[in-house]
Amino acid sequence: MFFVSKGRVTKHNFPNGKEFFAKSEQFSGQLTSEGTDVEKPGFWRKKGFFAEVRSASKDAVKAGLTLSRLFLGAGGLLMALSGAVYAEAAGMEYEMRRVADMFKPLSRPAEMIHESAVLVMLICAGIFAVVTGLLVFIVLKFRRKENDNGQEPPQIYGSSHIELAWTVIPILITVVLILVTSRTIGEIQNMPMPEDALKVRIVGHQWWWEFHYPDLGITTANELHIPISDRDPDKATPTHLLLQSADVIHSFWVPQLAGKTDLVPNRNNDLWFDPYETGVYFGNCAEYCGTQHANMLIRVIVHTKEGFANWVAQQKAPVPPPQTAQQIEGHRLFFANSCVNCHKLDGSVAEGVFGPDLTKLMTRQTIGAGVLPLNETNLRAWVRDPQDIKVGCLMPDMQLLENEVDDITAYLMTLK
């Protein structure tokens, strides 16, 4: 009785309805634009679904999906039939690094962590092999035999020599680990940031991310855009993140770029990374922060240098005014309703700070902190009732009429 679904949440979740259809467009879009991972054509294989999956993890993912596929068969068919159209979101041209494997680091801090991780795992594997070997040996050798004479074995109470040995050896191992750990902590945490490092202030909210670029005058949400850096530390152009929270503790974690650091209210933390390769990196909020903690997803879009300049230009370009009658009506409704209390539109009276800045809404890939791909269908569904899509999120159902939803959606679609 405690887990009865109220029904209204099911709509977005299961990939059998319209939303899934819409979502599939994104993936098929990638399939056609990249298509490199597809070994055999044939839509049912749904390779495009995972075109971005890196090769090593591919098999695992495939196996994992076998079960899901049975379940998703119908959805898959729909998806395959759908067209390859996608809204003009920024950064869709890069590889989707959906499997965030911490053992495939693509940024210096993640790589330093990776090095110490490999070392400690090797040491642990060695200890594991020795102790398990001993255990198995003892269990096999000293089991009571069939023809046991019933006498007790020799009673040994201990041996200070042996005990000293197995105290000293672990101490030596520990010393090695301590040295490596201390050095890595210092290297990562105390890395001096160059003056001209790109600075981003991240504010965690219940259940979305706010990104400010103080030097560029840009504010965006949920998708962090940064330029590529270089493997060579001398040429590296790291990104320096200031982490803050508006409500509860969150944690910013993109495994391929760096370890996680918490966003603690009333406190400033920082984090840095300098990715070597372009791509869309996936991550999650890693500190439980309430109802929709699971849907507080992160995408970090690592651009080429030119790509980043283009993105900045795109973000700073003025938004075209609404054209059609419907868009104009949507604009009116947006300002007439309480949308403006929470959302900001640059250069207008909409100055809200509780929700994401919508100035360049349609340049984003997803809506609701990654809960759905951003396109007209999903946007409309969100405007109609966000609680339908992300139950418990802090944007209420605005009780709009259907035609009002259409108008506002039409207006929002112009924000690019």
Place this chain on the structure above:
Amino acid sequence: MASALPTNDENEFVPPPVQEVGDEKGSLTRIVQELVFTVDHKKLGLMYIGSGLIFFVVAGLMATLIRIQLFFPQNTFLEPDVFNRFFTMHGTAMVFLVGMPIIFGFANYLIPLMIGTRDMAFPRLNAFGFWVFLFSGIFLYASYFTAPGLYNAGSAPDVGWFAYAPLTQKAFSRGHSTDYWTLSILLGGIGSISTSINILVTVFCLRCKGMVLGKMPLFVWLWIVVAFLVIIAMPPLSACQIMLLLDRYLGAKFFDTQAGGSAVLWQHFFWIFGHPEVYILILPGFAIASEIIPVFSRKPIFGYPVMVAASVMIAFISLGVWAHHMFTVGMTSIGNTFFAISTMIIAIPTGIKIFNWLGTMYGGKIRFDLPMMFCLAFLFQFLIAGLTGVMLSVAPFDWQLSDSYFVVAHFHYVLIGGLLFTIFAGIYYWYPKAFGKMPNAKLGRWHFWLFMIGFQLTFLPQHVSGFLGMPRRIFTYEEGRGWEIWNQISTLGLLFQIPGILFFVWNLIYSYIWGKEAGDDPWDAWTLEWSTTSPPAEYNFEKLPEVRSRRPLWDLKHPEDPDWKFE
């Protein structure tokens, strides 16, 4: 207090006249009456273990539902809030309502028997501790029915078992669910502290003649350490619960970040309790293993003084490692380094213990009875748990692993692979003592293999999903993140674990009714509890024993080669 019990000089025990309490013996009223009024440490011990097992089943069912929800990406089996309540209640219950009472149950039942006395030092305090615990558990679960607050904000607690501030503030946790959590833990803490004081007084004041500290069974030694840890670690937990209550109801601002409070302060308070708590839970597991492994290897424990020293060292160091739960909150590099080092150091005494158990088995004649099977699995699984613990202690690696499924796997290896397996071992080992019947070996083997395989299936894959970036406590996840297969294997492990538990429960009932008569000393063991009848009389020993070594029954059975000559 001491005068109420016979002193060693007058060992003859004169049972008090039996008082008739209402209905005749064996009737339901009479049984209930006896359970409610009893101050007998053995009955209380069994009640602790029994109620712990009931909470174990309830909290285990919650975990089952959690696993079903995570079987598919974007599953809609559970709503987010329902899911969040489940993992909160699962965690809280498994630590405070399953782990703690069961280990206290073992301590209660065994310590007076092992040190050769008639009861705990404060029998009524003992009963008080049990009833407070039981009430706190029922109170916590009652939140499901009695805590609805504002719209959509009531019902059971959903803030996670460590309830990080400021998520627990009124602004983010409306209704009363968090208050239920707070009050329940406060109450449970009172019970734990009183029982621990009782254990310490019992051990220090009521040992039988000849049992100096150095001749106590290791089980009792480890319990001294645990009891001290409880007394040191529980007050900070109670303190921060009270601070939280003040925040929520009397306008204090300890953790209210919007008014200048500190979110990190809560974490310090909680983990300075929380890390010793891990050792409070696992040391009793060590204690059980340290009794069982020697008996089934037919050798005394290897390096008794070192085992004691290592336990004391573990307890001592465990008071200085708490912030390794907080490597990601943005401590300075010095702070991170300090806590990484202290955490690594704790691996040394723990390693010594594992080696000493191996040393005990080496050269013995190992019998593979049920308790020993569980202890061997414990050794293997605790080794894995310890090594993943070392990995987590490397602070930079922890920046990746913290709050991921790797951590989930790690502490389930500690608490199931370590603690629960030794609890099963202990239950099978002392079952003949408590009920006078042998546990059925065949059913026990089914239990062992099903549960062991299921446990590995469920928790090994979680290490991998952690490596692939899966955070803990998420009610859903996107397709294609590489997590599906690992979650699916993990859920399928339940198909083994659940039947395993059913075999266990059935074994308890079956053996009680149809089990073979056990006799006083079925395992040919050496400590004092095996010298009395099974089950022991209410007064434990007809005549209080006198010991000359750590293994009094060995001395009795081998008068030609007694232990006291060598200790």
